[in-house]
Amino acid sequence: MSTHKPFTLEDDARFKSVIARVLINEGSHIVDNKATGEVSKYGISLAFLRGLRNSATKEEIAALTVDGAKHLYRLYFWNAVGIWRIDDDKIAYKLCDLGVNMGPATAVKLLQRAAMVKSDGVLGPITATAVNEGDAQLILARFMDFAESCYRIIATADPNKGDFLAGWLKRLEQV
Numbered sequence: 001m002s003t004h005k006p007f008t009l010e011d012d013a014r015f016k017s018v019i020a021r022v023l024i025n026e027g028s029h030i031v032d033n034k035a036t037g038e039v040s041k042y043g044i045s046l047a048f049l050r051g052l053r054n055s056a057t058k059e060e061i062a063a064l065t066v067d068g069a070k071h072l073y074r075l076y077f078w079n080a081v082g083i084w085r086i087d088d089d090k091i092a093y094k095l096c097d098l099g100v101n102m103g104p105a106t107a108v109k110l111l112q113r114a115a116m117v118k119s120d121g122v123l124g125p126i127t128a129t130a131v132n133e134g135d136a137q138l139i140l141a142r143f144m145d146f147a148e149s150c151y152r153i154i155a156t157a158d159p160n161k162g163d164f165l166a167g168w169l170k171r172l173e174q175v
Contacts, residue, residue: 018089022100025097086123086131
């Protein structure tokens with residue numbers, strides 16, 4: 001079980017592999033969605049940056065480099081969320097990818113439901129142990145089912161996001 005471990009080159013290789021796949025999904029261009037008001041590049045949204053620093057601007061999103069995005073992903077997703085605690089590469093990738101797409105706390109809560117532990121949005125030792133000691137294929141399948149349900153609820157509740165459903169579901173199929 002990997003609830004606490006020092007940083008290793010293997011961890012760095014896992015992070016790079018996961019983030020390379022996330023970046024393919026997110027693309028490198030600026031997305032300025034007039035319907036939702038969301039602006040992002042490499043999957044880093046203006047709303048996310050403003051959560052870190054209220055004065056962040058669209059110009060900062062436009063100037064964001066791939067290395068800058070990777071740095072943010074390492075700090076605020078891989079390390080802060082604790083994705084490194086998950087031993088199974090497919091689950092770690094899916095958690096990171098869903099965290100980028102729907103928010104880390106939501107993604108962790110869905111994983112917790114899949115692992116049948118208290119759903120509090122914090123990937124701590126209890127969640128990591130349940131995921132790492134459980135049936136990885138079953139947990140991943142349940143995780144993806146819960147994510148699909150979440151996407152469908154979002155698309156139904158917000159007409160501006162309904163057009164994204166097909167893309168979300170296609171992305172969800174990637175493991």
